[in-house]
Amino acid sequence: MPNANRDRVVVTQAAWMVVALAALVALGRFLVETYFVVSFIGLLVAIQLFAPPEERPACWRPIRLLVVVCFLVFGYLVYLRFAAIV
Structure with a gap:
């Protein structure tokens, strides 16, 4: 059972990443940093759903x-954004 849930997390994350990539490209908002943050949020949600x-x-x-x-x-990306503002 635990392996089944772990596999669901992996499949859900892969699907989320593909959808996120398509949506960001379609909206013309694709940046590697944005894609990483959206994918990371999807990972956290998938883990909470299937843990x-x-x-x-x-x-x-x-x-x-x-x-x-x-x-x-993520912390490093926040640091870079903050350093660019200040």
């Missing part, structure tokens, strides 16, 4: 590591 209610098993460790790395990149 097991009890403690997450070890097979979720790569997804948790990905979230930590994405938070670091």
